[in-house]
Amino acid sequence: MYEIDFNHPIRVHFLGIGGISMSGLARILMSEGFTVSGSDMKDSELTNELKSLGAQIYIGQKAENITDDIDLAVYTAAISDDNPEMTEVRRRGIAELSRAQLLGQLMRNYKIPIAIAGTHGKTTTSSMVSEILLHAKLDPTITVGGMLKSIGGNLRIGGGEYFVAEACEYTNSFLSFFPRMEIILNIEEDHLDFFKDIEDIRASFKKFMDLLPDDGCLIINGSIDRLNALTKDVRCPIVTFGPDASSDYHPADISFDENGRARYFCCHGSDKFEVDLGVVGIHNVYNSLAAIALCERLGVDRSMILSALRDFTGTDRRFEKKGTLHGITILDDYAHHPTEIAATLAAARNYPHKKLYLVFQPHTYSRTKAFLHEFADALSAADEVILTDIYAAREKNTIGISSEDLLKIMLDKGVNARYYKYFDDVETYLLGACESGDLIMTMGAGDVYRIGEKLLGK
Numbered sequence: 099m100y101e102i103d104f105n106h107p108i109r110v111h112f113l114g115i116g117g118i119s120m121s122g123l124a125r126i127l128m129s130e131g132f133t134v135s136g137s138d139m140k141d142s143e144l145t146n147e148l149k150s151l152g153a154q155i156y157i158g159q160k161a162e163n164i165t166d167d168i169d170l171a172v173y174t175a176a177i178s179d180d181n182p183e184m185t186e187v188r189r190r191g192i193a194e195l196s197r198a199q200l201l202g203q204l205m206r207n208y209k210i211p212i213a214i215a216g217t218h219g220k221t222t223t224s225s226m227v228s229e230i231l232l233h234a235k236l237d238p239t240i241t242v243g244g245m246l247k248s249i250g251g252n253l254r255i256g257g258g259e260y261f262v263a264e265a266c267e268y269t270n271s272f273l274s275f276f277p278r279m280e281i282i283l284n285i286e287e288d289h290l291d292f293f294k295d296i297e298d299i300r301a302s303f304k305k306f307m308d309l310l311p312d313d314g315c316l317i318i319n320g321s322i323d324r325l326n327a328l329t330k331d332v333r334c335p336i337v338t339f340g341p342d343a344s345s346d347y348h349p350a351d352i353s354f355d356e357n358g359r360a361r362y363f364c365c366h367g368s369d370k371f372e373v374d375l376g377v378v379g380i381h382n383v384y385n386s387l388a389a390i391a392l393c394e395r396l397g398v399d400r401s402m403i404l405s406a407l408r409d410f411t412g413t414d415r416r417f418e419k420k421g422t423l424h425g426i427t428i429l430d431d432y433a434h435h436p437t438e439i440a441a442t443l444a445a446a447r448n449y450p451h452k453k454l455y456l457v458f459q460p461h462t463y464s465r466t467k468a469f470l471h472e473f474a475d476a477l478s479a480a481d482e483v484i485l486t487d488i489y490a491a492r493e494k495n496t497i498g499i500s501s502e503d504l505l506k507i508m509l510d511k512g513v514n515a516r517y518y519k520y521f522d523d524v525e526t527y528l529l530g531a532c533e534s535g536d537l538i539m540t541m542g543a544g545d546v547y548r549i550g551e552k553l554l555g556k
Contacts, residue, residue, distance in 0.1 A: 100170065100193040102203050104130055108169035112136030113177045113184060115155065116145045119264075120174060122241040122253035123200055124148055129255050137163050137183060147251075161186040168192055172200050175269045176492045198271030201241070201263060205276045208239065208261035212392065213275050215265040215306060216283025216319075218438050219385045222377070223283060224264050225413050226389040226406075231260055233406035234398045238262050244413030244432075265306070267299065268292060272306050279395070280310060281388045282318045285328075288435055291464035291493065300328060310334045317391045319384070320345035337395060339387040347391045349373075349383050358448035364390055373404060376411045379445030415547065417445060421554040425534025427451065428550040434461040434543035436472035442541065443479040451537035456480035457524055457549055459542030460488040460501055467499045474507045480539075482531075483508065483515040484524055489544025521549050528553065 102108075110127055112120050115136025121144040124134045128151055135154035138145055145155050156163045164171075164186040171187040171194045178184070187194055195203075205211035214224045221244040231238040232248060238260035240246070241253050265272035265280070268289045285303050286296070293299045310316055312333045320338030322328070329336055339347040349362040350370070358378035363370050364387065373390070375382055386407055393403050412418065415432040422428065429449075433442045439458075446454055458477055460466040466473070466488055477483045485501045485508075501517055508515040518524045528538055528549075538553070540546045 099199060100195055102170070102195075102200070104207060107131040107133070109133040109135070109167055110170045110172060111164065111168045111183075111187075113159065113171060113173040113181065113187075114138055115148065115153070116140070116142045117174060117176075117197075118144065118243055118252050119201075119241065120172070120197055121145070121148060123172070123197065123204070124153060125151065125253055126204060126239070126241070126255060128153065135163075135168070159183045164190065164192070166190075170195065172197060175271065196271065196274065198266075198269075198274040202274040202276050205261055205263065207258065209259045210279060210396070211261045211263070211275070211277050212279045212281075213263055213265035213272065213277035213306075214281045214283070214388075215267065215272055215303070216281070217267075217286040217288050218435060218441070219283045219381065220264045220266070221413055221432075222382065222416055223281060223385040223388055224262055226386060226410055227281075227392060228254070228262050229410045230389060230393045230398060230403050230406040231262065233409070234393075234402040236260055236398070242413070244415060246413050247411070267302055267306070270302055270305075273302070273309070275306075275309065277309060278311060278314045279392060280307065280314070280316050280318075281392055282307070282316070282322070283385065283388060284319055284437075285322050286435075286437060287468070288465070290468045291462070300324075304328050307332050315392075315395050317388055317395070319388070337391050339384065339391050341384070347387045349387065352380065352383060354378075354448040356450060358445055366391075366394075371400065371404070374408045376408055378417050378449060379441060381441035381445070417442060420547075420550045420556075423553055426532045427537050428553060429537065429539045430547045430550055431539060431541050432543055433541050434465070436469050436476040439473070439476040439541065440479065442539075443476070446537065446539060447479075449537065452533070452535040453481045454537045454539065455482050455484065455528060455532060457484045457486065457528075457538065457540045457546060459486045459540075459544045459546035460504065461543040462491050463488055463493050463495050463497055463499050466501075466504065467497055470499075470504055470507055473504055474511055474513065477508065477515070478511060478513045481514065483513060484527065485515065485517040486521065486524060486542075486546060487519055489542060489546075491544070521546075521552070524549055525552055 116138030137156040237257040314334040320340035338345040352362040
């Protein structure tokens with residue numbers, strides 16, 4: 099594998115530079131004196147920002163974008179072998195690294211690299227940890243998968259001690275990392291277009307744990323199935339969090355305010371202290387426990403931890419309030435897995451509303467097929483569900499699945515559900531059906547958020 103010498107900057111070309119993680123890595127390299135170019139399929143705020151910093155950005159991926167002066171090409175899992183730029187990179191014999199390999203090499207430049215993994219909750223928990231380190235003035239470098247208000251984006255370039263990064267299991271990318279501390283929030287079935295089954299996923303997370311050095315630390319959900327089988331060979335200290343006293347950190351006396359924000363007592367041994375969250379939902383109680391456990395292990399003052407969690411109001415597309423229209427509140431959430439949907443809708447029950455209209459856009463054909471019945475069950479917690487077409491992302495529909503298949507199952511279960519092919523039709527229906535006091539939530543990892551923005555005139 100190609101090794102970057104950070105003392106000798108070179109020219110790096112990013113295939114898919116407009117992605118939230120790739121753009122962040124590009125900015126880090128530019129801050130270290132590297133010359134950066136890259137391509138994507140369309141302009142965005144992220145590509146425009148990189149242009150303003152001096153990057154050469156190409157819209158459209160073509161072989162001619164690959165020039166003689168490129169020393170290294172960086173690509174994402176979405177770049178196929180027949181991509182014209184990738185084909186040209188290999189024809190010319192240019193060195194290449196995956197996004198994960200580059201991120202792993204960057205980690206080695208920091209004293210305490212922190213990797214946050216799990217099927218769900220990575221962005222929120224990474225952001226919580228980041229917020230705490232910022233409150234404590236520890237000057238972290240941060241790269242997260244969402245827009246964090248306190249840093250005005252998804253990236254912050256800080257000092258050389260703390261590096262906070264999300265660690266995604268898809269294509270085993272997190273096995274390219276070099277963490278000293280890890281959080282593992284949960285391990286469930288997902289990305290079944292890559293993994294064979296849950297045992298394959300567990301094996302991948304096991305390898306991720308084994309990356310930790312003896313002087314590192316693993317913060318892990320104590321309620322993960324057959325946890326001892328996963329952690330028995332881990333060499334470093336292990337700290338658990340979870341719903342009850344079998345875990346090192348656990349909650350007591352959980353309550354919710356009028357906007358669904360949680361308050362609870364964090365219990366750790368004989369210690370018990372009150373935590374107020376600025377985000378909603380029981381799932382964020384457990385995300386915050388993981389963040390508390392890690393930051394206490396780092397020696398962060400507890401008052402800083404508590405004030406940061408109180409001030410943290412979430413990242414974009416995580417139970418995000420988009421606005422109100424004629425007394426109707428419009429929220430948006432990134433949930434795209436049945437467990438995430440169930441958690442988000444449970445949080446919505448504590449949020450003030452009369453009737454909840456959920457607009458759900460399934461994400462990828464493989465995930466939709468794998469969890470058809472689980473999606474139907476999770477979505478049924480809404481008062482009314484409006485389905486849109488599946489967002490293809492990296493896939494082609496070679497398995498003959500559609501949102502209408504999901505609709506049929508939901509109708510058979512007695513769920514109040516309907517399907518519209520076009521966003522305009524969804525908007526027209528909502529404008530006619532919703533009344534003051536109702537709640538509209540758009541949900542999914544694609545572009546379904548545009549419906550709410552269109553209704554609000556954004």
